[in-house]
Amino acid sequence: MTGYTLYWKAGSGSMVVEAALRMIGVAFDRVEIRHSGELQTPKFLALNPAAKVPVLVCASGPVLAESAAILLALDDLFPETRLLPPHGTPARAAAVQWLIFMAGNIYPAALRYYYPARHIARGSGEAEAAIRQQAAIDMDRDFARFATAVRGPFLLGPTMTIADVYAAMLADWHEPARELPEIAAMVSHVLENPAVSGAWRNHGFGA
Numbered sequence: 298m299t300g301y302t303l304y305w306k307a308g309s310g311s312m313v314v315e316a317a318l319r320m321i322g323v324a325f326d327r328v329e330i331r332h333s334g335e336l337q338t339p340k341f342l343a344l345n346p347a348a349k350v351p352v353l354v355c356a357s358g359p360v361l362a363e364s365a366a367i368l369l370a371l372d373d374l375f376p377e378t379r380l381l382p383p384h385g386t387p388a389r390a391a392a393v394q395w396l397i398f399m400a401g402n403i404y405p406a407a408l409r410y411y412y413p414a415r416h417i418a419r420g421s422g423e424a425e426a427a428i429r430q431q432a433a434i435d436m437d438r439d440f441a442r443f444a445t446a447v448r449g450p451f452l453l454g455p456t457m458t459i460a461d462v463y464a465a466m467l468a469d470w471h472e473p474a475r476e477l478p479e480i481a482a483m484v485s486h487v488l489e490n491p492a493v494s495g496a497w498r499n500h501g502f503g504a
């Protein structure tokens with residue numbers, strides 16, 4: 298047993314956490330969630346009552362959920378990896394701002410797009426189609442906002458941060474985002490990193 302256990306699901310947001318762990322180079326165990334029912338077991342709900350992956354269990358005690366929060370915690374634990382720029386710098390503030398923007402806007406829109414029935418009390422085919430349509434519009438708008446901030450090829454210029462990996466992950470869920478030149482260039486550069494491409498393949502991204 299290692300110091301970290303990642304609960305992960307193919308195609309899910311646990312990809313960016315696995316990429317971060319691989320970038321850090323720390324050993325970790327992996328527990329695969331194969332279907333949503335496994336998230337509803339008492340054992341899993343004790344880890345994350347929200348019944349969602351990713352979850353990162355640290356042998357030292359903490360159980361972490363919420364993708365952006367896990368990445369910030371890993372950056373605090375392993376600052377030498379530079380998942381994010383150093384504390385107190387304007388570059389870090391910008392990277393964290395966009396990381397939170399994506400986690401708070403684009404990720405939830407992707408969930409509305411793929412699981413519209415979960416976002417309406419009494420669904421109908423028409424209502425769910427409307428939710429999907431609006432979610433796609435929201436993602437188009439928010440990726441366009443993000444793209445204007447990208448210096449190229451990465452958000453902050455020549456140096457990749459975990460915010461770029463997060464953006465690439467979300468873009469894999471929303472094909473129109475990859476038509477934006479800034480995002481297309483970012484995704485291809487992000488995938489040149491072997492740690493990221495390993496996690497990407499493991500999670501079945503790019504299929």
Ligand SMILES: N[C@@H](CCC(=O)N[C@@H](CS)C(=O)NCC(=O)O)C(=O)O
Pocket residue numbers: 308309310311333336348349350351362363364365400404408
């Ligand atoms: N805000 C959460 C969202 C996590 C989330 O919604 N994860 C999805 C997979 S991408 C999930 O576990 N859904 C439950 C399910 O598939 O039943 C985060 O950033 O970690």
